Amino acid sequence: MQSRTPATRASGRPRSAEADAAILAATREALVEQGWSKLTLGDVATRAGVAKTTLYRRWAGKNELVVDAVAELFDELVLPDRGSLAADIEGVVLQFAAILARPEAASGLMAVVAESTRDDALRERIRSSVVERQKRLVLEGRSRAQGRGELPPETDPEEAARTVDLIFDVVAGAVVHRTLVSGHAADQDWVRDFTALLLGGLGAETRQP
Amino acid sequence: MQSRTPATRASGRPRSAEADAAILAATREALVEQGWSKLTLGDVATRAGVAKTTLYRRWAGKNELVVDAVAELFDELVLPDRGSLAADIEGVVLQFAAILARPEAASGLMAVVAESTRDDALRERIRSSVVERQKRLVLEGRSRAQGRGELPPETDPEEAARTVDLIFDVVAGAVVHRTLVSGHAADQDWVRDFTALLLGGLGAETRQP
DNA sequence: GCCATTACGCTACGACTCGTAGCGAAAGCT
């Protein structure tokens, strides 16, 4: 979250945790109904049943609030072992696609990403609370695949890190682009084709089913 | 553009083409300096040297204006024949990355994409004026590769169309995610790695340089 | 050359949102 664990402050009336949850839920609700540009903090405060001033005391502005509200959606991402690298990839991609299919995630995330091009602190907030969580799944999937012998163990750790970043950009980027720009659902069929392309490459993909 | 070629109207004072160009240029300039959320139509009008009412007579709102302003940036996309599929891909990806690296493209595009999740007409406007232009390059590149024997000729036209869509989502999505979310430039080294992954797949990529 | 038509610049306007300040009351700690 934002400034959790005051650490140096222990006295006085504590902040209401229910208010936090209510505000974030109200933000997602407003994102669905109003979209990002027409979302007003006054409306969010009313929906949450708190005063507008309370909202401003906790978040610096709309951007930070939306990041926190959307970040909670990614808590549910897990990577159960499905037995093969292909199955693991398909599983996590489908989960990611399911989250992105929710209107509050789509409009909220893209909007704050757009804002983050002019706000480094915001970009870092997105990275730590949304992106980093997903990247761990990539690392976990690779580790499993190496254990199964599907991928060779990395030799150069720096090259391995670059590869993970690359894969992550490809996977997340493709799902986002498919869902938001192309405007089609990243459904089972699409994910199967995508996984085949990612594993086998363009030659293998078109070479045979 | 928006409502070009009135067709049914030929009399009266014609709209100034200079004003159109000035407004779109001013929009890009304001995008760079203010970002999307702090961009106001009044400011754009002032920069362009036109009245605010003129702006509202031509565009329905901020979203449509920004789409048109950003779309012009993609006019420069071309696909010279570089001799091989890999080289063609690297070339077009680098061009796309160069456009996205410009702040007006990054903040503007992402913002309108975010808005388009709640506005079908806006999504269609983006698709026709930005996306479709890029997709033709993919078709052209595939055709050339088939002529060289690097890719087999498609048998099922429907499957071929799906593959083109898939490739397009992967390429564009990866560049966008790399640039905007990860916050790193899609430079020569990254594009080389990405092309290798796209052509050879995950196995080949990690198997050896 | 005159007229109908359309675009333009300018001003002004109500409605709305923003973010903050100030206040008294509430809720915790010691």
Next chain:
DNA sequence: AGCTTTCGCTACGAGTCGTAGCGTAATGGC
């Protein structure tokens, strides 16, 4: 108790929005 911090509420100036109204400019048709 007393101290501290948060909360809800009200009110406020500043800024933006999108539109209406008016007089003027630039076309084409007659």
